[in-house]
Amino acid sequence: MITITLKDGSIKTYEPGITVLEVANDISTGLAKNTLAGELNGKLVDVRQSITEDSTLNLLKFEDEGGKHAFWHTGSHLLAQAIKRLYPQVKLAIGPAIDNGFYYDIDIDVIITPEIMEKIEKEMGKIVKEGLALNRYELSRDEALAKVNKEGEIYKAELIENLPEDAIISFYSQGEFSDLCAGPHIQNLSPIKAIKLLSLAGAYWHGDEKNKMLQRIYGITFPKKSQLEEYLTLLEEAKKRDHRKLGKELDLFSLHEEGPGFPFFHPKGVIVRNELENFWRQEHQRRGYQEIKTPTILNSDLWKRSGHWDHYKENMYFTEIDESEYAIKPMNCPGGMLVYKTKGHSYRDLPLKMGELGLVHRHELHGALHGLMRVRAFTQDDAHIFMTPDQIEEEVIKVIDLADDIYKIFGFSYKVELSTKPENSIGSDEVWETATEALRKALEKKGIDYRINPGDGAFYGPKIDFHLEDSLGRTWQCGTIQLDFQMPELFDLNYIGPDGEKHRPVIIHRTIFGSIERFFGIIIEHFAGKFPVWLAPVQVMIIPVADAHHDFAKDIAAELSAIGIRTSVDTRDEKLGYRIRDAQMQKTPYMLVVGDKEAAGGDLALRVRDSGDVSLISLEDLKKKLTEKIITKSLTLD
RNA sequence: GCUGAUGUGGCUCAAUUGGCAGAGCAGCUGAUUUGUAAUCAGCAGGUUAACGGUUCAAGUCCGUUCAUCAGCUCCA
Known part of the structure; x- marks a missing residue:
């Protein structure tokens, strides 16, 4: 016999091999009906999963993240099944559950139109009425490959080939349809009471633009019709909060064809910006920051020295002055380095904190532009902290505290990510390891939950990012703390230590708002235009x-x-x-x-x-x- | 940059199968002098994103470019 500890702490004993669903059924048939997935020893599992050892088990319903996930994942299979019935020639790529629903990427020779989406949606409804049950089965690699190749599912074949050696290859079937899938899935299609296909977009296979562009259909399903209605109302509400719409209505800023990605701020918008900047200055002065201003256009030699020329060139704008090449700054750091070098520094000066509200220009792809959230010219609330290596942890923690203090004023919640070494980077692996470890330690010391974002660091160092959410649930990176051992080398920065010798400082690059423009956009949506008194253009x-x-x-x-x-x-x-x-x-x-x-x-x-x-x-x-x-x-x- | 969609006064939107570009709001002028979410009347406002093409005739059809939107990619 095995013992299973449930969420409420109760302990039950069963024969080994009992499934999650059977446990639920043993407790009550009602619970079994609402159980969509299980969390077995902290791992998301299918309801059909059998339990062979003493375990803790949490039965997940639609209200639980994991339950929603299974429900929506099945939604994506339902979508694929409907498309396959209508267009047997379709080739299926991937169809995961996402935060709000699911999508399926398909390769098909017809262009999916809103009318076709409606047709697919109807077909999905029809399939649900058939009350098909889902079945899970496993195949060996060879069997799985033979199956998908026979069906002409080239994307599935590629997925199988890329699975690790020891992977269990599972399929889920519902009626005539079956799909390669790790699961978990719900038991039966009938609980799907409301279906809505939401939007359509292109997406590259494997997210790589060298690959074929597939058509991605987004959808969402619910166990109750009323939940779909609520969700659609929520989307409408979110649209009303869109900072682009409110920016126009409240006369805060405008965007023009004459300057794509270069926002124009109107008098009322400038009031809000100025309030944000004043607040920023006050909080920074209080914490011992000094403020500097560095030029927008600087000689290309500087950018070659800083590494931007080699690692950031495609995002930069260039110009010529007296036959020499100059660049418009995409970052403030090189200018800050020059300021540091204007005089000698003692260890007694460190940590030296120099802030700059610097206007930077970056060439963003035109398809990426988005209101104030993604622009080509923005003001970074930058600061560089020059310090000794043993000050790193303490200073990182101070920045984390500062960010938290500032976000709190607006009532924001945020998510934290730790980004590690990217492909296109400078510096040795050892230095990267040390720097990443320092950031990790600071986060752990503060007891902050964070997610690792592998390979997403800046080219000169790892970073901690703060992500705030907009009205549509999209998250935007605002604050960032980047640790940098490279610039001090490249710019030969030093300070005189207590031993009278020259030493290399370490630098933290950091922002709190990230970009004044983006932060402005986010607070417009966050407050739905109803600014707190201190920010209101007219009070x-x-x-x-x-x-x-x-x-x-x-x-x-x-x-x-x-x-x-x-x-x-x-x-x-x-x-x-x-x-x-x-x-x-x-x-x-x-x-x-x-x-x-x-x-x-x-x-x-x-x-x-x-x-x-x-x-x-x-x-x-x-x-x-x-x-x-x-x-x-x-x-x-x- | 890629896929798809869209582009009509300051804003929101109309304009059969190609057949005189229109309304509401905002603006201006006048009347009205108002007590907690829209007073009335008049006036003005457009090379229909730009350029090219088809046609007797193009907002409408075709092509190119630009911008915007939804995603992808990228990122503060």
């Missing part, structure tokens, strides 16, 4: 009831402006309701309606953006309230 809109109250309104505005509150008066000859609506749609945090009562010395009628509530408040109390909200960078208006 108070004063709306006089009639012309007779204009002077009084302007007096109040002057009082508020005098203490630094961004105040406007809407003197347009429109009805009150119209101007309130306008201020509301501009997402102005506070509105003051002033008329006879206020002019006669009464309290002010304050309307709050989020609640629409109106309350009376004296001018003095209002000043106090607003000042407090602004200084504390409060996320609420109340």
